[in-house]
Amino acid sequence: MTPALDLLLTTAGGANGHHRHVNGHNGVNGLKKRVDGFGTRAVHVGSEPDPSTGAVIPAISLSTTYRQESIGVHKGYEYSRAGNPNRNALEATLASLEAGGAYGLAFASGSSTTATVLQSLGPNAHVVSVNDVYGGTFRYIRRVAAENQGLEATFLDLENATDEEIVASFRDNTKLIWIESPTNPTLRLIDIKRVANLAHSHPSRPLVLVDNTFLSPFYSSPLLLGADIVLHSLTKYINGHSDVVMGALILPESNADIAQKLRFLQNAIGAVPSAYDSWLAQRGAKTLHLRMKQHGLNALAVARALESASGVEEVIYPGLPGKTASSKRKNELAWRSLSAHARKFIGAEEGDRPPAEGFPFSGMVSFRIRGGQTEADRFLTSTRLFTLAESLGGVESLAEHPAQMTHASIPPAERALLGIGDNLIRLSVGIEEQDDLIEDILQAISNATGL
Numbered sequence: 001m002t003p004a005l006d007l008l009l010t011t012a013g014g015a016n017g018h019h020r021h022v023n024g025h026n027g028v029n030g031l032k033k034r035v036d037g038f039g040t041r042a043v044h045v046g047s048e049p050d051p052s053t054g055a056v057i058p059a060i061s062l063s064t065t066y067r068q069e070s071i072g073v074h075k076g077y078e079y080s081r082a083g084n085p086n087r088n089a090l091e092a093t094l095a096s097l098e099a100g101g102a103y104g105l106a107f108a109s110g111s112s113t114t115a116t117v118l119q120s121l122g123p124n125a126h127v128v129s130v131n132d133v134y135g136g137t138f139r140y141i142r143r144v145a146a147e148n149q150g151l152e153a154t155f156l157d158l159e160n161a162t163d164e165e166i167v168a169s170f171r172d173n174t175k176l177i178w179i180e181s182p183t184n185p186t187l188r189l190i191d192i193k194r195v196a197n198l199a200h201s202h203p204s205r206p207l208v209l210v211d212n213t214f215l216s217p218f219y220s221s222p223l224l225l226g227a228d229i230v231l232h233s234l235t236k237y238i239n240g241h242s243d244v245v246m247g248a249l250i251l252p253e254s255n256a257d258i259a260q261k262l263r264f265l266q267n268a269i270g271a272v273p274s275a276y277d278s279w280l281a282q283r284g285a286k287t288l289h290l291r292m293k294q295h296g297l298n299a300l301a302v303a304r305a306l307e308s309a310s311g312v313e314e315v316i317y318p319g320l321p322g323k324t325a326s327s328k329r330k331n332e333l334a335w336r337s338l339s340a341h342a343r344k345f346i347g348a349e350e351g352d353r354p355p356a357e358g359f360p361f362s363g364m365v366s367f368r369i370r371g372g373q374t375e376a377d378r379f380l381t382s383t384r385l386f387t388l389a390e391s392l393g394g395v396e397s398l399a400e401h402p403a404q405m406t407h408a409s410i411p412p413a414e415r416a417l418l419g420i421g422d423n424l425i426r427l428s429v430g431i432e433e434q435d436d437l438i439e440d441i442l443q444a445i446s447n448a449t450g451l
Contacts, residue, residue, distance in 0.1 A: 038097065038218065038341040039289040046092035046282060060279045061085040082267045086278040091248075093285050094238075098212075098230050098250040099339060100223030103259035105249045105266050106278060110213070110233030111136050112271035113247030115144070117176070117209060117229065120258075120265055124150040125175040127206075128166075130190060131155040132183035132418050134211070135407040158195060159188040166198050174204045179227075180211040181220075181337075185366050185402040185426040186419050187316045189333045196226025207258070213237070213393070215362045218292035221339040223252050236393030237362075239284040240291050246273045246281055291395065291431055293345055296360025298437060299429040303365050304358065305438045311375075311449035313368040313423070319361030321354065334361050363429040364392065370449050373422035376401055379448035380425065385432060385440040392428035397437060399427050 036044070049056050061084060066077040077083050091104035098104075107113040114137055121127070129141065133155070145151035154169045158179060161169075177199050181190040196208045209229040210222035216237040222230050232238055234246035251259040266272060273281070296319070303317035318334035321327065335354040338346070338361075346359050369375050379399075380388045386399040390406055400406060402420050410420070429437065445451070 041096045042093065042288050043286050045096040046089035047286070058086060058089055058279065058282070061275050080275070081270050081272055084272075084275050084278065086275040086282070087273060090273075090278040090282040090285075093282055094232075094248050094250055097217040097238075097285065097288065098223060099217065099221035100252050101230070101250040102253035103249075103251045103256070103263075105259070105262055106234070106273050106281075107247040107249075107266065108271045108273050108277075109245050110231070110235060110247035111140065112269075113231055113233075113249060114140055116262060116265050116269060116271065117231070117249065118145045118151060119149065119269070120261055121151065121175045122149070124152075124173065126152040126154070126171045126173045127176045127178055128154045128156055128169045128174060129178040130158045130180055130183055130188075132157075132159075132186055132188050133178065133180055134184045135409045137178070137180075137211075139409045157188075158190045159183075163194070163198060166195065167202060170199070170202050170204055170206065172204055174202075174206045177206050177208045178211070179208065179222075180214070181222075182214050182318060182362075182364065184214065185407065185424065187214075187318060187364060187366050189318055189330050189337070191333060192222050192225040192227060192337065196228075200226065214364050216288060216292055216393075217339070218289055219296070219339055219342045219360075219362050220337055223250070224339075225337070228252070228255055228258065233393075234281050235391065237292065237295070238288060238393075239281045240288065240394060241280075241284050242391065242394035242396065244273075244277045244280045244284070246277055289341070292362065293360070294431040295363030295429060298431065298434050299363040299365050299427075300358050300360050301434045302427065302429050302437055302441055305442060306365070306367050306445075309442060309445050309451075311370050311445040311451035313370050316366040317358075317361065317364075320358040321356065331358075335359070365427045365429055367425055367427070368421070368423045369425060369445065370451065371423055373401075373403075375448045376423055376425055379444045382444040382447040383440050384444075385430075385437060386427065386444070392426075394428070395431050397428060397430035397432060399425060402426055 047058060064080045066074055068074040087106050091106050095101040095104035141153045156169050177195060179190050181192060192210055199206050199208050207228040209231060210227040211231045212220055212222050213233045213236050230250045232248045234248050235244060249262060300319050303315050303320050306312050306315045318330050321331045331354055369379055380401060383399055386397045389398045390400055392398060402424055403415055403422055407415060407420050
């Protein structure tokens with residue numbers, strides 16, 4: 001069995017928000033102490049019973065300010081922008097769930113998280129980004145950071161680029177490599193370990209950031225693959241109930257200085273989540289492992305059904321082996337990149353080959369319907385359970401048209417190069433009953449295409 005690399009002892013820090021894992025902590029007589037698994041940490045870390053009341057669920061602390069015994073003498077909190085019990089508890093949970101994580105920082109949105117990271121690079125920096133990047137990230141780089149801080153960006157196909165092409169994109173002022181894997185919405189997979197090795201061996205030694213939103217900490221552990229920073233839109237899978245807009249960063253112990261800088265900006269810029277939103281997101285995180293298992297099982301079943309539908313040109317789901325050499329390579333990379341806890345869920349042994357029937361790999365499925373925008377629009381208005389809406393990762397199933405919705409800010413010519421055509425549809429497969437979801441998808445395809 002794959003070693004449980006994610007089993008790390010967690011201790012929650014105080015009001016400074018430094019929530020740290022202790023690797024290899026020694027227990028009695030110097031023996032390595034057994035560490036709790038993913039689901040146990042999700043339920044308990046950051047949710048220790050209240051010492052004064054015994055409450056097993058943290059109270060919501062709405063106070064914006066805190067009494068000081070004398071100047072600078074207090075119980076760890078001064079002002080809620082700098083630290084709040086609910087936000088700190090959530091940050092402890094996040095640091096615990098992202099394998100290899102030591103520091104968790106929560107923000108008011110995924111976009112403000114992106115903005116804080118890019119502002120931390122300073123003026124006239126250069127970043128290399130995967131070309132199939134989330135539309136909001138593309139917009140911030142091109143229309144905000146480029147104009148306001150002189151940020152330069154190279155958008156590169158990190159899935160298919162050679163080592164030489166990746167290294168050639170680095171400059172003396174390259175400070176960050178921005179990876180999404182899988183990408184949104186074409187679900188391209190990036191070999192994080194390969195890119196991290198190239199970046200860290202280059203003289204400019206840029207940081208490697210991985211947006212892990214699509215897989216969540218359950219299916220992927222980017223820090224263990226060499227990433228320096230992991231980003232999440234907590235709005236999506238980690239909260240999981242479509243009722244919170246939030247973002248987060250998680251960093252390893254080795255990047256304590258970067259975490260400190262980002263912590264300063266978190267407070268100075270002030271894009272912090274409310275106590276109530278933090279409480280909701282922590283509540284959502286408690287069931288992350290259960291939800292991600294069902295998201296994955298349902299998505300795999302939907303992807304298989306789509307493969308058999310005559311009204312579908314192509315199905316994109318990294319958990320499926322596919323029918324082309326490219327899709328098979330993607331499937332093998334997805335298999336290699338699975339976290340230890342996801343492998344355990346699937347029942348895989350070290351060295352096993354990917355299952356011929358495919359395997360769960362989060363809940364995102366994209367496909368190309370036969371036809372164009374007319375057929376796509378008809379499909380999206382014919383579904384009963386898949387709601388036409390942006391966002392993803394909630395318990396309910398959603399469907400959207402990237403070219404007209406989430407990626408409309410990307411110029412049409414660039415969308416075409418990325419494969420974001422008028423017939424591309426993105427699904428966020430929820431946790432409803434499999435048979436109901438499959439029936440809904442197939443009837444909508446038939447209605448849209450007549451096939």
